[in-house]
Amino acid sequence: MFQSLVNWARVKSPWILHWNTGACNACDIEVLAALTPRFDVERFGILLQGTPRHADVIVCTGPVTRQVKDRLIRVYNQTPDPKFVVAVGTCACSGGVFRGNYNVLGGIDQVIPVDAYIPGCAARPDAIIDGVVKLLAKLQGKAG
Amino acid sequence: MAEVKIPIGPQHPALEEPELFLLTVDGEEIVKAEMRIGYNHRGMEKSAEFRTFLQTLYLFERICGICSHSHTTCYILAVEEVAGLEIPERAKFIRTLVGELERIHSHLLWLGIAGHEIGFDTLFMYSWRDREFVLDILEEITGNRVNYGINTIGGVRRDIPEGKIDDYLKALDILEERCQYYAKLAFEEGTLAARLSGVHYLSKEKAIELCACGPMARASGVATDVRFEEPYLVYDQIPFNLVTYDSGDIFGRTVVRVLEVIESIKIARYCLQNMPPGEYRLEKVPKKIPEGEAFSRYEAPRGEDVHYVRSDGGENPYRAKVRAPTMQNLLATMESLKGSYIADAPIAIASMDPCFSCTDRIALVRDIRSGKESRIRFRDLSKYGKGGER
Numbered sequence: 001m002f003q004s005l006v007n008w009a010r011v012k013s014p015w016i017l018h019w020n021t022g023a024c025n026a027c028d029i030e031v032l033a034a035l036t037p038r039f040d041v042e043r044f045g046i047l048l049q050g051t052p053r054h055a056d057v058i059v060c061t062g063p064v065t066r067q068v069k070d071r072l073i074r075v076y077n078q079t080p081d082p083k084f085v086v087a088v089g090t091c092a093c094s095g096g097v098f099r100g101n102y103n104v105l106g107g108i109d110q111v112i113p114v115d116a117y118i119p120g121c122a123a124r125p126d127a128i129i130d131g132v133v134k135l136l137a138k139l140q141g142k143a144g
Numbered sequence: 145m146a147e148v149k150i151p152i153g154p155q156h157p158a159l160e161e162p163e164l165f166l167l168t169v170d171g172e173e174i175v176k177a178e179m180r181i182g183y184n185h186r187g188m189e190k191s192a193e194f195r196t197f198l199q200t201l202y203l204f205e206r207i208c209g210i211c212s213h214s215h216t217t218c219y220i221l222a223v224e225e226v227a228g229l230e231i232p233e234r235a236k237f238i239r240t241l242v243g244e245l246e247r248i249h250s251h252l253l254w255l256g257i258a259g260h261e262i263g264f265d266t267l268f269m270y271s272w273r274d275r276e277f278v279l280d281i282l283e284e285i286t287g288n289r290v291n292y293g294i295n296t297i298g299g300v301r302r303d304i305p306e307g308k309i310d311d312y313l314k315a316l317d318i319l320e321e322r323c324q325y326y327a328k329l330a331f332e333e334g335t336l337a338a339r340l341s342g343v344h345y346l347s348k349e350k351a352i353e354l355c356a357c358g359p360m361a362r363a364s365g366v367a368t369d370v371r372f373e374e375p376y377l378v379y380d381q382i383p384f385n386l387v388t389y390d391s392g393d394i395f396g397r398t399v400v401r402v403l404e405v406i407e408s409i410k411i412a413r414y415c416l417q418n419m420p421p422g423e424y425r426l427e428k429v430p431k432k433i434p435e436g437e438a439f440s441r442y443e444a445p446r447g448e449d450v451h452y453v454r455s456d457g458g459e460n461p462y463r464a465k466v467r468a469p470t471m472q473n474l475l476a477t478m479e480s481l482k483g484s485y486i487a488d489a490p491i492a493i494a495s496m497d498p499c500f501s502c503t504d505r506i507a508l509v510r511d512i513r514s515g516k517e518s519r520i521r522f523r524d525l526s527k528y529g530k531g532g533e534r
Binding site: 028050062067101 | 207210272526529
């Protein structure tokens with residue numbers, strides 16, 4: 001009973017943390033654009049949070065650079081369970097054009113587990129919303 | 145009172161990108177400001193050496209997603225200079241048009257972020273809503289909202305869609321009206337002026353001394369703009385004004401950017417109305433670029449962008465070097481942070497419109513006197529890229 005209440009709350013108001021792991025800013029501005037009036041993900045209860053300790057979903061953009069790797073793991077560990085990771089953009093999914101560069105490790109899944117992949121260079125806000133809604137459906141499925 | 149060190153970043157709500165600012169504060173006042181960049185370093189210039197000139201173009205589009213057209217145009221101007229290609233007039237107009245639309249979108253984006261940093265979220269939502277007009281035009285012309293990919297060696301990839309110019313002009317009219325409203329908001333409404341006046345002051349002398357560029361320098365009264373100093377593309381044909389402001393604070397930077405948007409709308413309108421007919425790309429472009437080197441300057445939304453390209457006669461660039469505007473503005477920003485209040489730090493950092501994905505690089509200092517050869521092994525590069533323990 002209590003668990004179903006928690007799940008209901010989680011599905012209705014997933015709070016996200018936006019974390020640039022070395023992206024070119026294109027996906028970042030599209031993530032922000034998804035929060036603004038034209039696309040407005042707030043109608044799904046999604047709210048941008050400043051700290052990982054308040055977040056349910058980590059939205060990662062960009063390939064993982066060597067320098068950012070330790071921070072990414074730290075931010076992931078700071079996020080309370082259950083947590084979900086969304087990789088936005090081709091670079092976050094696989095490394096994209098930066099794959100093979102000396103300072104790039106590849107996609108987000110090289111470092112932390114990823115729940116949803118949203119490809120695109122840059123991923124359009126429509127695609128981001130679609131990905132997030134699919135993630136919510138997955139959450140609901142989990143809730144039973 | 146004891147001095148306290150406050151880290152801002154790498155993950156911080158005020159920063160869009162991972163960077164570390166280490167501020168030493170005495171009470172409320174910042175006495176020392178340090179920064180560590182490099183979290184976004186991806187090794188672009190090195191990987192350009194393994195790609196052809198055309199592939200490098202699309203790689204350089206991803207240096208920065210906000211000023212992507214600036215980087216590609218700057219790079220392509222250098223490549224075309226080496227290759228000795230003269231591109232059609234229509235292509236130049238389309239490049240200029242996309243460049244100015246990009247400036248509009250970038251400045252509106254900045255206005256929103258600045259509004260967000262000072263807790264004026266209404267401005268954030270307003271300006272990002274209006275920004276969508278520009279993104280719609282860009283999407284129709286180029287096919288993508290960001291990372292347009294419109295440049296190609298010898299011209300542009302697509303023509304302006306037929307019969308759409310009137311729609312674009314109409315959208316620009318609405319946008320101009322909105323920007324006039326923002327200008328009015330800045331000058332007449334007390335909130336912005338009260339919050340931003342006198343904050344993060346940069347004097348004209350300091351701006352020149354520390355090589356500030358772009359809106360940051362223009363807000364301190366330095367009349368610097370590559371579009372005037374060394375006109376590229378078709379800027380020598382287009383009438384427009386150079387916007388400067390003398391206050392040197394963040395309020396001045398806001399005013400300069402808002403007024404620049406209005407100028408950019410005029411330029412975009414001029415380009416749409418006076419677009420010459422004809423071809424928009426060269427039919428044949430050599431795959432191999434002859435030996436030579438070139439250096440080109442471009443006024444990106446954030447300031448002066450500089451690219452250097454060298455070819456050894458092959459298909460790949462022998463060296464491609466980028467110097468982005470944020471690199472220049474960082475010094476002035478860090479200098480002005482000293483003496484500001486800690487509560488002003490987020491908006492002060494945001495006021496230079498930072499773009500660290502352009503900035504982050506590895507630089508090796510070579511001691512010429514020692515006579516040692518300065519070669520670096522590939523695996524050492526990634527060691528340097530990691531940047532030690534943080």
